Every structure is written in C-alpha cells, then in structure tokens.
Amino acid sequence: MSGVVVRYGTAKAPVTAVDDVSLTVRPGEFVVLVGPSGCGKTTLLRLIAGFERPAAGSVEVRRKVGVVFQQPRLFPWRTVGGNLAFALARHGVARAERAARAEELLSLVGLSGTAGRRTWELSGGQQQRVAIARALAAEPQILLMDEPFAALDALTRERLQEEVRTLAGVTGATVVFVTHSAEEAVLLGSRVVVMAAGPGRVIDEVPVPLPRGATTDVAALRGDARFAALRAELAAVTRDAAAA
Structure with missing residues (x-):
C-alpha cells in the first residue's frame, strides 16, 4: 500500500x-x-x-488472502467438519473431497479426529485453531x-x-x-x-x-x-x- x-x-x-x-x-x-x-x-x-x-x-x-479474526466466529449449529466443509464449498472444493480436505486442515492445526464434534464442545484455543483451519481452506x-x-x-x-x-x-x-x-x-x-x-x-x-x-x-x-x-x-x- x-x-x-x-x-x-x-x-x-x-x-x-x-x-x-x-x-x-x-x-x-x-x-x-x-x-x-x-x-x-x-x-x-x-x-x-x-x-x-x-x-x-x-x-x-x-x-490470495485468508483472514483470522479476534473471535473464532464459527457456526455453532455445525460440527467442526461442517464449518470447514462450508468454507471449502465456498472455495469450489467438490463435495466428495471436502471431508478428506477438512481432516487435512484439522491435522495441520493439531486437531485431528475432531471433525464430528460440535464447536461449543471445544475450548477457546481449539475454536481458534478451527478458525485458522477455516482461513487455510482457501489455500491463501x-x-x-x-x-x-x-x-x-x-x-x-x-x-x-x-x-x-x-x-x-x-x-x-x-x-x-x-x-x-x-x-x-x-x-x-x-x-x-x-x-x-x-x-x-x-x-x-x-x-x-x-x-x-x-x-x-x-x-x-x-x-x-x-x-x-x-x-x-x-x-x-x-x-x-x-x-x-
């Protein structure tokens, strides 16, 4: 700038x-x-x-830019995997590939195996990791x-x-x-x-x-x-x- x-x-x-x-x-x-x-x-x-x-x-x-805010701003009615699937869908990832890609992102932020959990079941730090994974969904x-x-x-x-x-x-x-x-x-x-x-x-x-x-x-x-x-x-x- x-x-x-x-x-x-x-x-x-x-x-x-x-x-x-x-x-x-x-x-x-x-x-x-x-x-x-x-x-x-x-x-x-x-x-x-x-x-x-x-x-x-x-x-x-x-x-390409990805953004992580001060608050995670996750969808509480979706699972962890559902939050990432939503982001992946917005970035054009095919439905059949979203679950595997979501697991890759969760592994990257140290949350392997949490895709089926609800966001409100996670600690604040874990929620922020999900937010980081969501930002990475765009491959920024x-x-x-x-x-x-x-x-x-x-x-x-x-x-x-x-x-x-x-x-x-x-x-x-x-x-x-x-x-x-x-x-x-x-x-x-x-x-x-x-x-x-x-x-x-x-x-x-x-x-x-x-x-x-x-x-x-x-x-x-x-x-x-x-x-x-x-x-x-x-x-x-x-x-x-x-x-x-």
Whole structure:
C-alpha cells in the first residue's frame, strides 16, 4: 500500500483514521503491526483483505488472502467438519473431497479426529485453531490475523503462538499479524511495524533478527538475551507511540 488515507464520518465532519501510510510486505514475511488502540492496525488489515477502500492512496494485493479474526466466529449449529466443509464449498472444493480436505486442515492445526464434534464442545484455543483451519481452506498465500489470541488465557496463548510460528514455517505463507503485545510481536515477527494514533500512522519499523521456522525452539528463544533486549526496545517504542 502507498500513501493510504482512510476517513470515517460525514463529509461535513470527517475523521481521519489512517493518514499517509505506506507499507510493503514481501512474500514469506511475518509482519506484525503493534500500537495503541485506535491507531489503525485493524483498518490496515481490512484494506489488505479488500473489506475497505482508502479515501486516498492505493492498495495492491497480488496473492490470495485468508483472514483470522479476534473471535473464532464459527457456526455453532455445525460440527467442526461442517464449518470447514462450508468454507471449502465456498472455495469450489467438490463435495466428495471436502471431508478428506477438512481432516487435512484439522491435522495441520493439531486437531485431528475432531471433525464430528460440535464447536461449543471445544475450548477457546481449539475454536481458534478451527478458525485458522477455516482461513487455510482457501489455500491463501497471505494470512491476516487480527489479535487472534487476545481473548485466550496465557498458557493457551503461548501454545498457539508456537503453533502459528510452526504453521507459517510449514506452509510458507506470508503473515500480517495484529497485536498489542511487544513480546508477542518479537516472538512471532520477522519485522515489526509500530503505529501511533491521532490519526493512525507508521512511526517505526523494527527488524527481528532471531531464528524462525518450524524447528525453532520457542522456549529457548524466550530465554535468548537478544529476545529480551528487542522486547524491551519495542515496548519502549510502543509506549512512545501511545503517548504521541
């Protein structure tokens, strides 16, 4: 995206939500957007997904996109497999192939054998894994994740952080991830984009030169001195963004 401006409200009383934001995401990157509430992180995801159009500037997306929201938004009257079958049908997968493909997706997110269960029987973390599997049904090259772990307990959140790192390494997908957490940003991202509010704008970009990939030991990474230093640096920059 280049020079993007997003405005809400009326013509007589417009509110600028995002002002002159330019951002390039390269294939295979894991880019994390971090910043205070109201700085436009989710708005940028919506622009990339095509849910919104900018008032000025341009957004160019050359690859297929999948979206994971903060809440799983599953159909409670359908089974786990039924939720995935619905998504697969929308993406043109033949009826005869949907059950097998749904099981492949569930295996990818660590939920093999749960296709027949109702969504309300699952824990919050399991439901979010189903939501990730549903997003992968489209075989996206870009995965947009809007604070997907914000509502989860700390232990579940840590487990899913590790799984998302692994998933990104296995699939090779480009990921754009929104969070408020400096630690989560450093743990997951290969590059962190810091935003400030009033109106939303990019104020810094922080590369994360830490090991990545499906085989990375996340526990060891958390104990790495470089991780602690980057987390402290990013936390300071984020505090400045909130105060700006």
